[in-house]
Amino acid sequence: MDTDIIVNNIKKSARELFRRYGYNKTSVNELAKHANVAKATFYKHFSSKELILHAVLMDYIQENVQDILSKEVGQQDLRTFLAKTILRVSRVTYTVCNEFIGWEFIRESANAQEYLKILSDDLEFLLLSSFIQNETIGAVVPEEKLTFLIKCSKNIVFSFAFTAVSDADVRKNFISFQKDMLPHLVAATLQ
Missing domain, CATH: 1.10.357 (Tetracycline Repressor; domain 2)
Structure with a gap:
């Protein structure tokens, strides 16, 4: 999958989850799962x-x-x-x-x-x-x-x-x- 698409999916997921649950209550696991990427892929793009x-x-x-x-x-x-x-x-x-x-x-x-x-x-x-x-x-x-x-x-x-x-x-x-x-x-x- 294209890097830009992955990054945009992660951002979109983060925007939705942070808005719904707040930053503090949203985990990296939830962000990766919601964006349909592995946790390692998340960390590859956002440390x-x-x-x-x-x-x-x-x-x-x-x-x-x-x-x-x-x-x-x-x-x-x-x-x-x-x-x-x-x-x-x-x-x-x-x-x-x-x-x-x-x-x-x-x-x-x-x-x-x-x-x-x-x-x-x-x-x-x-x-x-x-x-x-x-x-x-x-x-x-x-x-x-x-x-x-x-x-x-x-x-x-x-x-x-x-x-x-x-x-x-x-x-x-x-x-x-x-x-x-x-x-x-x-x-x-x-x-």
Whole structure:
């Protein structure tokens, strides 16, 4: 079987199982079985369960970021477009981490804390490169200003996970972010 097909089957299985049972409750044995590959084949392509999680999260986020960036281009001023884009990307990032990993697991696990740092750095790189390549944003906003906006937004959104007790808290945090913080971050970015 073609390597790309095997990798895609493993990713698809991981996406389904992590979403259904969570990262912590899904074993490599289950992932391999669901993808119809041997455990050795799984490890040939992904040396750990953490690496398949990372691949799945980054693929999912990248697909959504590209979709978000391609919508509503040119239909609004840059300030509004940037604010809406950052808000939507932030929601996707929070939601995907919640669905695939679970914030309770992240709060309780030392390994998850290390992984969250890696995810955060890779997410920042992905967002920055996607924004720079976007004609509406990249041609107008300097890279250092985009870096400021993405770092600040990312840090604020990740802090939601560690301060929120309930889904209602998360909704309040996103409303506060949208109304009280994001306009100032975007204004500072576009100065």
